Amino acid sequence: MVHPKILEVIENDVCTACGACEAVCPAGAVTVDVTAAVRDPDDLSLYEKGAAPNVCEGCFTCGRVCPVVDGYVTDEFANVKRFFAAKSTLPGQDGGLASAIVKSLFEKGEIDCAVGIAMNEKWETEVIILTKASDVDRTKGTKYTSDPVDAILKDAFKKYNKIAVVGVPCQTHAASLIRENVNDKIAVIIGLLCMESFHHDKMQEEIIPNVLGLNIEDVVKMDFGGGKFWAYTKDGGEHNVPISKIAALARNPCHNCCDYTSVHADISVGSVGAPDGWNSVLIRTDVGEKYFDMVDGLEINNDPKPGIFLVNKLTDMKHTNNSGHYLEVCEKFSFDECGMH
Ligand SMILES: Cc1cc2nc3c(=O)[nH]c(=O)nc-3n(C[C@H](O)[C@H](O)[C@H](O)COP(=O)(O)OP(=O)(O)OC[C@H]3O[C@@H](n4cnc5c(N)ncnc54)[C@H](O)[C@@H]3O)c2cc1C
Ligand code: SF4
Numbered sequence: 001m002v003h004p005k006i007l008e009v010i011e012n013d014v015c016t017a018c019g020a021c022e023a024v025c026p027a028g029a030v031t032v033d034v035t036a037a038v039r040d041p042d043d044l045s046l047y048e049k050g051a052a053p054n055v056c057e058g059c060f061t062c063g064r065v066c067p068v069v070d071g072y073v074t075d076e077f078a079n080v081k082r083f084f085a086a087k088s089t090l091p092g093q094d095g096g097l098a099s100a101i102v103k104s105l106f107e108k109g110e111i112d113c114a115v116g117i118a119m120n121e122k123w124e125t126e127v128i129i130l131t132k133a134s135d136v137d138r139t140k141g142t143k144y145t146s147d148p149v150d151a152i153l154k155d156a157f158k159k160y161n162k163i164a165v166v167g168v169p170c171q172t173h174a175a176s177l178i179r180e181n182v183n184d185k186i187a188v189i190i191g192l193l194c195m196e197s198f199h200h201d202k203m204q205e206e207i208i209p210n211v212l213g214l215n216i217e218d219v220v221k222m223d224f225g226g227g228k229f230w231a232y233t234k235d236g237g238e239h240n241v242p243i244s245k246i247a248a249l250a251r252n253p254c255h256n257c258c259d260y261t262s263v264h265a266d267i268s269v270g271s272v273g274a275p276d277g278w279n280s281v282l283i284r285t286d287v288g289e290k291y292f293d294m295v296d297g298l299e300i301n302n303d304p305k306p307g308i309f310l311v312n313k314l315t316d317m318k319h320t321n322n323s324g325h326y327l328e329v330c331e332k333f334s335f336d337e338c339g340m341h
């Protein structure tokens with residue numbers, strides 16, 4: 001067997017767990033949980049976890065959709081056509097824009113499915129395929145934990161033809177590589193801004209109970225803002241700790257990641273740069289422009305405060321903190337597509 005590039009990504013602990021390799025592997029030899037894993041013919045444990053009985057055929061398709069193999073863009077703003085703030089009438093993390101885009105595109109027949117993350121009261125998450133406008137409410141709100149969103153595209157590709165992907169930068173980068181190299185059923189990619197995410201056990205067993213002293217079932221919303229990590233509870237309580245207290249607990253791949261604004265998405269959506277309760281929006285492609293114009297019932301602010309300078313500043317901060325780590329890992333790879341381009 002020819003070893004695929006993703007084995008080197010996994011071995012160096014920089015796999016983002018985006019799930020793209022699982023979605024495209026024709027042999028069904030990859031599963032993604034907290035990291036990707038390629039089934040070894042001598043190890044049946046991955047077979048039990050869902051990998052096919054087949055093993056890697058060395059086709060390298062996984063390496064063509066892996067964001068870590070592809071590398072990062074130095075200038076995240078070169079493809080930005082328009083920056084503004086927007087707010088929908090839907091309940092959501094910030095202005096509910098991610099939900100509003102998906103909902104409008106279902107209503108107008110522009111998509112037949114979307115992928116997103118639902119959760120229960122214990123903040124246990126599930127990656128789901130949404131198939132109608134009324135499903136959108138199920139995925140509202142930010143979960144600061146990581147799940148392999150793109151892996152579910154494997155099922156979506158079998159049944160649907162016009163797919164919307166919503167995800168963090170590693171997932172939207174991978175989705176754009178899938179669209180470009182493997183499967184063009186992805187109609188639109190909606191990217192979230194993202195500084196970092198956490199493994200479920202760190203959030204459930206350390207950050208919420210030990211760092212914040214809360215019961216996770218009492219928490220109704222989590223957020224980052226003003227240099228702090230916030231947890232809002234059912235009784236109306238607002239609890240916070242400085243980000244510095246939890247930053248080191250973020251997943252290792254996040255400390256090597258140099259995409260803050262989902263540079264490969266059609267539309268990027270965040271909160272930084274916009275007033276509270278609004279979304280910051282970066283339109284990057286003609287596809288993004290076309291679909292954004294179809295979204296109903298939005299308020300738009302073309303000159304939001306604090307504005308794009310803050311998005312710029314945090315992007316620079318992420319690159320400064322992480323690019324050195326990533327470039328060190330690139331030195332160890334046997335391939336050279338990686339790096340900052
Ligand atoms: C891990 C993480 C870190 C983030 N960090 C920043 C940041 O540093 N700065 C910033 O401006 N914005 C950040 N965001 C984005 C921000 O929290 C909101 O998601 C964004 O503003 C969209 O808000 P909304 O009201 O439109 O979302 P909603 O309308 O509530 O929709 C939420 C959407 O996010 C998806 N989603 C939720 N959690 C995840 C997840 N873990 N992985 C993939 N998809 C998910 C849901 O499926 C849904 O489609 C982050 C988001 C995540 C998931
Ligand atoms: S090289 Fe091909 S067969 Fe092997 S894990 Fe990657 S996608 Fe699957």
Ligand code: SF4
Pocket residue numbers: 006009010014015016017018019020021022032035036062065066067068069174
């Ligand atoms: S494609 Fe995604 S899940 Fe697979 S190895 Fe690369 S980063 Fe990990």
Ligand code: SF4
Pocket residue numbers: 016146168169170171194195196197253254255257258259
């Ligand atoms: S920082 Fe965000 S985009 Fe980057 S690897 Fe972590 S979760 Fe993915």
